[in-house]
Amino acid sequence: MDEDGLMIHLEDICFGYPGRPSVLDKLNLSFYGGERMGLMGSNGSGKTTLFHIIMGLLKPSFGRIEIMGRPVKEEKDFREVRKRIGLLFQDADDQLFSPTVLEDVAFGPLNLGKSQDEAKEIAVRALESLGLAGFEDRITHKLSGGEKRLVSLATVLAMEPDVLLLDEPTTGLDEATEERLVDILKGLDVSYILVSHDLDFLKEVTFGITCMSNGTIVRDDERIPHTHIHVHEHGRYAHEHGRKWPHDKG
Amino acid sequence: MIEELSGRDSLIHRLDPRVKIVLVFLFSVLVAVSDRFLVLLSALALGFCIALLARLPVKQLVGRLVPVNLFIVFLWFFLPFTFEGEPLFSVGPLVGTHEGVLYAARISIKSNAIMAVMIALVASTSILTLGHAMYELRIPKKLVHLFFFTYRYIHVIHQEYVRLVSAMKVRGFRPGTNMHTYKSFAHLVGMLLVRSSDRAERVYNAMLCRGFRGNLYSLSTFSLKSYDVISLVFMLAMMLALGVLEWTKMV
Structure with missing residues (x-):
């Protein structure tokens, strides 16, 4: 595979749910190998829809999709796409459906035609790489929220994808788990598109941030000077902040 | 259990x-x-x-x-x-x-x-072994899947039910023998059905993304x-x- 090749290419994608204004309106996107793209946008701006269209879970009403240089249209084409691109769902409970962790992580490799032993090996390796060694026989529905998220990530990584689509991976995570996720993402050898509302998080794990609004992608790199209003006691007296306050993030 | x-x-x-x-x-x-x-x-x-x-x-x-x-x-x-x-x-x-x-x-x-x-x-x-054994015994795949998913998601649906009930409770709902109670319970059941069906669709999508083609393979x-x-x-x-x-x- 060409490292820097055009991985995902969307042209004039339109999508709408019946009876509502369209979610995606002539959206264009080019994503190259090696990139790490952050995606921001208000609720309902179509970020999740965009991911589902790339994976072929939703059919656009108009537009062209090319993955790894090949046009994809039919379910058959998307089956190939799903081997190369992994999607991490917003809700880990949707992703983890097998009774035990090992079975869930091995599910993807088994679908790809690996033997039982190979699949087990891949699963164990994927778990180890995320610091989840020893989780193999845990019952999935009894994991904590953070553990569920990391195991979900392992299930996607076990497919050994070239590109990851991460849909709000930090939602509901505490700070320690979020930091762990940051370290994991930084250490990954995969290109990804990451949806999040957390600007600091995006700054840390992506190379650039793209915004979505009105159903299309806007490159918004303009630097706009702005101030943050903050509140604390003794604020009525003129003062400067030399060091970081506990509530000041980043 | x-x-x-x-x-x-x-x-x-x-x-x-x-x-x-x-x-x-x-x-x-x-x-x-x-x-x-x-x-x-x-x-x-x-x-x-x-x-x-x-x-x-x-x-x-x-x-x-x-x-x-x-x-x-x-x-x-x-x-x-x-x-x-x-x-x-x-x-x-x-x-x-x-x-x-x-x-x-x-x-x-x-x-x-x-x-x-x-x-x-x-x-x-264990439920897991039971399911795989059923599969080995050539019991129809659909039944085995049904068995697995029931086991996996009964907890999730129960949690959803508990969440909905607490949401009703914190707004002062007290069941009685009246129209309001019947209506609220009907809404509860309806909402549970809708959510389960949504959940089913998302789970299926997640499975498709990991290459699911209708077969569950066993590790044992x-x-x-x-x-x-x-x-x-x-x-x-x-x-x-x-x-x-x-x-x-x-x-």
């Missing part, structure tokens, strides 16, 4: 799950079609022996038999009086018949015998050991004996 007990160790736990399923199935059929009290009582004794061999705590076993027997108690209220035959006793204008009592007794013994082995099966095998392999074969032959012989007992009655 009784699955907690599946991590223990006993003669029954160590048996190949496929053997267990086959035996439980044959045993249930045999008990269900038998009529002779000698056969039924022996089967009941056998059933309880198996449950005890599985090292099931008696309290747990009894606790799980109670719901079945509650149902059977109701049968005892009706069957003796609705069956035609020789009068045996009377309560006011109602006449209980000999045949009716025997019929109710048969049902009670049969249900308890079958339930005892079922409980022994579920308590000695089963192999028959001599212990399994001996148990199988022994139990088949016991059941054959019961079958012969039942059959000789007819002749």
Whole structure:
């Protein structure tokens, strides 16, 4: 595979749910190998829809999709796409459906035609790489929220994808788990598109941030000077902040 | 759930799950079609022996038999009086018949015998292994999937139910006998259905993304050991004996 090749290419994608204004309106996107793209946008701006269209879970009403240089249209084409691109769902409970962790992580490799032993090996390796060694026989529905998220990530990584689509991976995570996720993402050898509302998080794990609004992608790199209003006691007296306050993030 | 007990160790736990399923199935059929009290009582004794061999705590076993027997108690209220035959006793204008009592007794013994082995099966095998064994036994894939997903998502749906109920409670909902209560409960059930169906769709999508093509592959392999074969032959012989007992009655 060409490292820097055009991985995902969307042209004039339109999508709408019946009876509502369209979610995606002539959206264009080019994503190259090696990139790490952050995606921001208000609720309902179509970020999740965009991911589902790339994976072929939703059919656009108009537009062209090319993955790894090949046009994809039919379910058959998307089956190939799903081997190369992994999607991490917003809700880990949707992703983890097998009774035990090992079975869930091995599910993807088994679908790809690996033997039982190979699949087990891949699963164990994927778990180890995320610091989840020893989780193999845990019952999935009894994991904590953070553990569920990391195991979900392992299930996607076990497919050994070239590109990851991460849909709000930090939602509901505490700070320690979020930091762990940051370290994991930084250490990954995969290109990804990451949806999040957390600007600091995006700054840390992506190379650039793209915004979505009105159903299309806007490159918004303009630097706009702005101030943050903050509140604390003794604020009525003129003062400067030399060091970081506990509530000041980043 | 009784699955907690599946991590223990006993003669029954160590048996190949496929053997267990086959035996439980044959045993249930045999008990269900038998009529002779000698056969039924022996089967009941056998059933309880198996449950005890599985090292099931008696309290747990009894606790799980109670719901079945509650149902059977109701049968005892009706069957003796609705069956035609020789009068045996009377309560006011109602006449209980000999045949009716025997019929109710048969049902009670049969249900308890079958339930005892079922409980022994579920308590000695993890749900996961049970599912894979069903798959190995060529039970239709769709049924096995249904079994797996029910197990996995019953907790999630229960959690969703608990969340909805608390959401109602924190806004001061107190169930009563009025239209408002019925309506709210209808909304609750409706919402639960909608959410489950949404959830089902998302889970299916997540599976598609990981290359699901309609097959669930298992990570475990089963192999028959001599212990399994001996148990199988022994139990088949016991059941054959019961079958012969039942059959000789007819002749």
